[in-house]
Amino acid sequence: MANLRNRVQLVGNLGMNPEIKAFDNGRKLAKFTLATNESFNGVNGQEKTETQWHNVVAWGKQAEIAQKYLQKGNEVAIEGRLTYRQYEDKNKQTRYITEVVLSSYVLFPHVKK
Numbered sequence: 001m002a003n004l005r006n007r008v009q010l011v012g013n014l015g016m017n018p019e020i021k022a023f024d025n026g027r028k029l030a031k032f033t034l035a036t037n038e039s040f041n042g043v044n045g046q047e048k049t050e051t052q053w054h055n056v057v058a059w060g061k062q063a064e065i066a067q068k069y070l071q072k073g074n075e076v077a078i079e080g081r082l083t084y085r086q087y088e089d090k091n092k093q094t095r096y097i098t099e100v101v102l103s104s105y106v107l108f109p110h111v112k113k
Contacts, residue, residue, distance in 0.1 A: 006081045008100050010054060012036035014074045018066045030063035032056050032070065034078065056080070058102040075108040
């Protein structure tokens, strides 16, 4: 049961190509967004789709693999853990960020219609 704690699984489309940052020690960080869609019937019976955007980060080898294989628009299933952080911007406002720290992913093949 312990391996179920703080576990996130999402299936969606990349909203951007991964942004890669290389650090002096050689470690890499990849950041990208993932859009997930939920469809439902509205009050008037029309189908509506709601999109949620998720910030995803990958470190080390996962970042290198993301840089090589992931592109904007790809459909992907990801698994990771949620993290929360905060910082103070230049206007002294506290900003909060929720991210999924990537542990694994599956890239779906592109099917032409």
